[in-house]
Amino acid sequence: MTDIIEGEVKNKPRTKLNFKQGKIEMTHGAGGRAMHQLIEQLFLAAFDNPWLQQKNDQACFNVDSGRMVMTTDSHVISPIFFPGGDIGMLAVNGTINDIAMAGAIPLYLTAGFILEEGLPLADLQQIVFSMAAAAKQANTAIIAGDTKVVEKGKGDGIFITTTGIGKVPNDILVNMQSPQPGDKIILSGDIGDHGIAIMSKRENLAFETQIISDTVSLHELVATMLKIDPTIRCMRDPTRGGLATTLNEWINQYGISIEIDEHAIPVKESVKAACELLGIDPLYVANEGKLVAVCKSDAATEILAAMHAHPLGKKAAIIGEVSHNQHGFVQMKTIFGGKRIVDWLVGDQLPRIC
């Protein structure tokens, strides 16, 4: 017969995670108390919202009728902290931007974490805090999540996958009609900041620069643009592969030709200098807080003016148009006055030898 302990029932003493010196251990992903501790003391506390607080295996929410958008994005960046941000901020802003590019209002996010054994808890905490701040700033919530831990050497510190859903307001008609010849192409600001900020901190390529990543959520800028013209043809954030890749994707997708003017494309002098030094082309360098849009010619000036009035669109510019000439390429008028093709990026951009 089991003895029953008589007397007053006390709450179990709770050990606190050591965020100063602690590290991720295999037990943090094993489903036991350590994992529970991590979830309660870090994720729940930071992402704090009613859906997570229900502590179910899923989040339950009401939806309106109409068009919803959904997107997912995995983040594997190295280094995980960089000038102007970190992997957490990037994971939230990236997914919000993918939602916003459809003209949708971002609603809810989920986050999946793959943590490498040995990751300092202080680093994880900082990353989770920036995710919470980025989500809050965009008026969204991270309402479900998952954590797995892999053995040391089998991950790169931390990988984060975020999934998001958003609602397209009924009167918004982005992506409903293909770009047409004569349509204008608008870019929201300087290109190349994020990629160069990251490269400047790469282990084998460190160089001194003041350039910081442009990571930011763009849904408010998008809303400003759609207020002027709810029928913007399409929008995209030129992340990996840069502006050149986005334009080539549109050519493939819509069977159009594009002509751009190198002179009109805003690039910071410091980014230009870094690109010169490395022998790479800013057209192919990643951005995390810029968008390109195709809109009807007669709406372009007004959209541009609205963008200029928004803090994230101050340097917006019309960089070119959908061509009447059906050559099927992105053709660029160079600052030098010549013309050339802007092709897909091949492999990685590499500094030249000579």
Place this chain on the structure above:
Amino acid sequence: MQYISEFRDGNTAQAIAKLIKNKASMEKHYRLMEFCGGHTHAIHRYGLPSLLPANVEMIHGPGCPVCVLPITRIDYAIALAMMPKVILCSYGDMLRVPGTNQRSLLKAKADGADVRMVYSVNDALQIARDNPQHQVIFFAIGFETTTPPTAVALIIAKKEKLMNFSVFCNHVLTPVAMESLLQNEESNANLDGFVGPAHVSIIVGSNAYHDVAMRYKKPIVISGFEPLDLMHSILLLIEQINANQYGVENQYTRAVNADGNVKSQQIINQTLSIRDTFEWRGLGMIANSAMKINDAYQEFDAEERFPINIIAGEEHKACECSAILRGVKKPKDCKLFAKVCTPENPFGSCMVSSEGACAAYYAYGNIVEMLTT
């Protein structure tokens, strides 16, 4: 940006283009070879052909370090990389170059070889310091531009007694290659003048080309890599050709002097010596055209430390890289170009490096030409 945008000014370009048009005689066809891949790249990146009259033709030279390396040397590097406990460090451009059977260092890496891309030989030295249990081999390639850093690395390795470090030396010499090209009758007859190397000339100096220019009676204008440098140099070449003059002229005076970088030359002479002969992709065996590690630094020579018998490598039969590197064919003359040979799946070296003629044509190519090939 200071000293960059000034050399890319569209208005000045138009003005020089006008001068070129006026000076280029209608009765003549000017065939000018830009020796360096860096020039080829700039010509296409800025759309220079669209600014030149039809009778001024730019021909691409062999000055792409990745392109001229023969298949046997790539096979050798792959064999080195596949050895156990070896870390092979290479400039990024080299990783995708196909060797025999289209095998590359990147494919060797996927098969488990430890191949690391480095931006500088200093990174290779650091990897050697950090991995004393491994043999760290630096795959040294390039013309005179990249030779001094390799030479410095040898001196540092010897001073630090970094015995797990070695260099697989493939440095080649520009003026010798230029001479060899002109010895070939087909190439010689096909060329009226050279746009001379930019960065290479900073090291070797403009005097280094004097003998070649005099012996073969060709004008050589050393040119910077910026598009206005190129336009200016093309104008100077046309003026020399019109006046039936030949010799070395220096357009790139802001960086190049007559004697070059003497300190760099000393460091090279201290550590390296000239090979009796060396194979060039496209140009064949050329006497005295490459560098090897000299006796004093022999202990850091990867070829001495890891002698490997490589059977002569095989080029793809239809690949025209050889003729393109000699300036007798253009990328669009190759049956493989843009059809089966693309930057994603290169058959020849010219499609790999950003300095390669095929890659430059493919990336920036004239649309009409692209569509009609």
